[in-house]
Amino acid sequence: METPPKTQTKKSVILDFNGTLFFDTDKNNASWHEVLNTVCSRKISMEEMSRYNIHGRANKAILEHFMERALSDSEAHRLSERKEAIYRALCLEDREHFHLAEGVPAFLDHLKKERIPCTIATAAGKSNLDFYIEHFQLLRWFDADKIVYNDGTVRGKPEPDLYLRALARLNADGGSCLAVEDSPLGTLSARRAGIAMVFAVSSSLGVSAFADTADAVIADFTSPALYEWAAQP
The missing domain is CATH 3.40.50.1000 (HAD superfamily/HAD-like)
Structure with a gap:
């Protein structure tokens, strides 16, 4: 350290x-919502994401919390990159606010x-x-x-x-x-x-x-x- x-x-x-x-909170929320609802065994609402307070947390911590299990570094990286690819695409699509x-x-x-x-x-x-x-x-x-x-x-x-x-x-x-x-x-x-x-x-x-x-x-x-x-x- x-x-x-x-x-x-x-x-x-x-x-x-x-x-x-x-100011990209909407893109982060949307990309997390999409990914979590493809990898979790149950539906994750925006309200639940808000209660957990995802902003500022490391991606691996967010994934492990909602998937309710430990992830290897390689699995966490793979899922995190999936989420971030969606996020970056949303940013580029919204040129007015980019x-x-x-x-x-x-x-x-x-x-x-x-x-x-x-x-x-x-x-x-x-x-x-x-x-x-x-x-x-x-x-x-x-x-x-x-x-x-x-x-x-x-x-x-x-x-x-x-x-x-x-x-x-x-x-x-x-x-x-x-x-x-x-x-x-x-x-x-x-x-x-x-x-x-x-x-x-x-x-x-x-x-x-x-x-x-x-x-x-x-x-x-x-x-x-x-x-x-x-x-x-």
Whole structure:
């Protein structure tokens, strides 16, 4: 497990991707619903998926929960890739909404101008990450070697592993870091990693969902709160 250093005090930003930088909750829900209802021995409703709170969890954990058995890494990978292929097709079909969330490019440009290091910490796998890098040209703002994704070696959110790894790759300390998430599992993950400032994007959930784990809830990346944080000494 990579652990962040304790001496770095320079500001940094760690961003979730799905539902945060890209509003895609509907595509993730639809693709999970389709796959789970082909591999499970019973029907899985959208309501049951919502109760389990699938967003932010590792794909293997989701599959094992609904299939009610342990899966080998190879089986989990195969089923996960089936789900993600459906998800990516849905994204490409909906060109109107296939773009970064409102305000994201401007905020990332601002961080770059201010030399505030930032990276992504996502529960997505490598195939989806490559898809995002290609279609959203993410390497304009992010160093590919510093992006943290689900490579099978870390626990998913709400465990702190993804954020701890991101802090280590940025050579940053949680006490001077801002995390931005869209799910309670994600904001809890950031808190458990010792990140001092956590914002939640209300792309699919209301403000009350983050009452215990977020310092602020924003609608998108046009929020002045993001720029106010960046301007603080």
